[in-house]
Amino acid sequence: MFLMEYQLKTLNLRLVPISRSDASNLHDRVYGDAEVMRYITGEPSPSREHTATRVERMVAHWDQHGFGMFAVWTNDDTFAGRCGLQYLDVGPEIEIGYTLAKDCWGRGIATESSAAVLRFAFEELALPKIVAVANPQN
Numbered sequence: 744m745f746l747m748e749y750q751l752k753t754l755n756l757r758l759v760p761i762s763r764s765d766a767s768n769l770h771d772r773v774y775g776d777a778e779v780m781r782y783i784t785g786e787p788s789p790s791r792e793h794t795a796t797r798v799e800r801m802v803a804h805w806d807q808h809g810f811g812m813f814a815v816w817t818n819d820d821t822f823a824g825r826c827g828l829q830y831l832d833v834g835p836e837i838e839i840g841y842t843l844a845k846d847c848w849g850r851g852i853a854t855e856s857s858a859a860v861l862r863f864a865f866e867e868l869a870l871p872k873i874v875a876v877a878n879p880q881n
Contacts, residue, residue, distance in 0.1 A: 749867070751813065751859040756852065758813035758859055761801045761825060765814045768822040770794035772844040782881035783842055804829055810868055815843070815856045823847040826856035828864055828873065836874045839864070 751758040761769075773779050774788035774797070788794045805811035812827035824843035831838050839860055841853050864870045 749810075749813075749863065751863055753855050753859050755818055756823070756855055756859070757816045757818070758826065758856060759816070760805050761798060761812040761814050761827070763795070763798060763802060765822070765825075766795040766798040767791065768814075769798060769825065772822055773824045773842050776845060779842065779845055782878040801825075801827075801829075810837075810864070812840075813856070813860065815841075815852065817847075817852070821847075823852050823856075826853070826860055828860060828870075831874070831876070836872070837864070837870060838874050838876055840875070 749760060770788055770791045774794045775791075777787045780787045788797070801812045808830070810828045812825045812829065815823040815826050817823055822844070824841065824847060826839075826841035826843075828837050828839055830836070839857060841856060843852055861873060864873050
């Protein structure tokens with residue numbers, strides 16, 4: 744198992760490698776919300792168990808590659824969502840992505856967490872390239 748020694752801190756956020764204990768927060772605040780998931784998967788996660796399965800894949804990504812998704816926490820200990828790196832489903836490229844709870848939209852959390860993850864990718868992991876994928880309607 745990969746030792747998840749990385750924790751990223753910014754002025755307003757704390758990012759820690761996603762863990763199984765984040766599944767409930769991720770479901771209740773992010774994946775279970777139809778509006779949040781509209782441009783991510785098209786529909787909300789149908790159950791906590793379904794979200795837990797997705798979290799298991801995120802944990803496995805960390806174990807296999809030494810990087811992955813981070814749980815994003817604000818300085819007041821509010822779970823904001825997730826942000827991190829993952830291999831695209833097709834091809835060898837690594838993408839940065841984030842999904843945040845609705846009450847965290849418009850607060851600069853996506854920008855701040857993404858900047859921290861990109862610094863981690865280029866400075867700590869020495870990755871040569873990161874891509875991003877977005878739904879044009881979003």
